Amino acid sequence: MVDQAEQLRNVIKMIPVPRPLSRVITVTSGKGGVGKSNTSINLACQFKKMGKKVIILDADFGLANIEIMFGTVPKHNLCDLIYQGKSITDIITWGPMDIGFISGGSGIAGLSNLSRDYLNYIIQNLAKLDAIADIIIIDTGAGISDAVLDFLVASGEILVVATPEPTSITDSYSLLKALNRHPRFSREDSKIMVIANRVSNMAEGDVMYNKLETVVNRYLKLPISYLGAIPQDYHLEHAVMQQMPVSMQSPNAKSSIAYEKMAYALMDKEYDKSLVKRGMAAFFSHIVAGNKKMGLIV
Secondary structure (H helix, E strand, O other): OOOHHHHHHHHHHHOOOOOOOOEEEEEEEOOOOOOHHHHHHHHHHHHHHOOOOEEEEEEOOOOOHHHHHHOOOOOOEHHHHHHOOOOOOOOOEEOHHHOEEEEOOOOOOOHHHOOHHHHHHHHHHHHOHHHHOOEEEEEEEEOOOHHHHHHHHHOOEEEEEEOOOHHHHHHHHHHHHHHHHOOOOOHHHOEEEEEEEEEOOHHHHHHHHHHHHHHHHHHOOOOOEEEEEEEOOHHHHHHHHOOOOHHHHOOOOHHHHHHHHHHHHHOOHHHHHOOOOOHHHHHHHHHHHHHOOOOOOO
């Protein structure tokens, strides 16, 4: 019997080539309330300003942070693709600046019960995202749940958002420790970058990162890097209240400028050369394979 991982690889091979592959960037955090979804949205805005086509997948199942911040209510979600036969274009909601987003709905918990034909349909649809978007941002839930770790181990680029609070640093370390121990995590194929949020000045961000990097290097031997810091900013707080990304509402605000610098750093050509673009079909197949280890594809 062919195992499920081999079956999924065969599905991807059936997708016509050559085809474009999106960059999949996963944004996560060790605890809630540190500005993770805000980071996802504002990076998306900055990428869009650079001429990139962007889609956000709101994988924070059970919450609706992305749609609340965009002030847009989606008609469909990922569950409608998985269980109701909707196409990928049906479930994309187009928000401000023509940034697409997909609501995760109740998530991917039932994947192990799907037939191979159903998985074929889902993966074929998700492969279409590679032609629609240059960059796909996955906004995960916070913490170290199995669902969050599934997304992280499937991603080649991971952005960890933290604040200078000791609890946030500790929770970020716990997240990285859980990721490092995950049987399907490959440190060679993953780039982990840290973002310091709500800092009073840039030096505070450096201190926060150095504290985290010291313990991660000492106890995990896990390579991480520092992407930068987002300063405390009245304009950002005001934009959140107005359900608008600060990068749109106040493009000259210090927080907007910080997001812009991060977006340019992520799009740096030298940085880009070291990336292995997996595309959305491979990303999702990696998650499915992990979810189905305890069962068989029917």
